[in-house]
Amino acid sequence: MQHKGFTLWFTGLSGAGKTTIGNMIMERLQNAGAKVEILDGDVVRTNLSVGLGFSKEDRDTNVRRIGFVSELLARNGVICIVAAISPYKAIRDEIREKHENFVEVFASCELDALIERDVKGLYKMALEGRIENFTGVSDPYEPPTDPEIMFRSDKETPEGSAEMVWNRLVELELISP
Secondary structure, eight states: OEEOOEEEEEEOSTTSSHHHHHHHHHHHHHHTTOOEEEEEHHHHHHHTTTTOOSSHHHHHHHHHHHHHHHHHHHHTTOEEEEEOOOOOHHHHHHHHHTOSSEEEEEEEOOHHHHHHHOTTOHHHHHHTTSSSSOBTTTBOOOOOSSOSEEEETTTSOHHHHHHHHHHHHHHTTSEEO
16 A cells, blocks of 8 residues: 555544544555554553643643644654544644644534443533543633544444545545555
């Protein structure tokens, strides 16, 4: 497979399918011989951003760190898949400006569907006030205004969403299978 280094940045609420679709794309890219890494928001928080909380300042710091690492990988020819809520548009736009090749993917899903599929019960706890600063409930999420790709995980199959992402990457000439 021929490919450029780029960042594929999945944003959306918790449980919207960012990691699921990101992993599907990563597996397909790896099977085709691409150099690819995934930066999952939960994994980054427990390693690169340990000690940060969920204030706006800490969230911004966390997302900026992910953005720095993803840009470093991308400029060195690696496809970097990011799966992070990254709730604030201004920070996502700031990160985009630092990348030569940046593709924003909005994993959209209605809140009711997220609550229904939430196996950890996080939305329920947030709605009951037992979790503070929970994005989409007690903390804001600013959806992208013009993402390169958008899928509706409450209306589409994971396979269909992954195929849409793959086809758009080919269309953007970032990969050529």
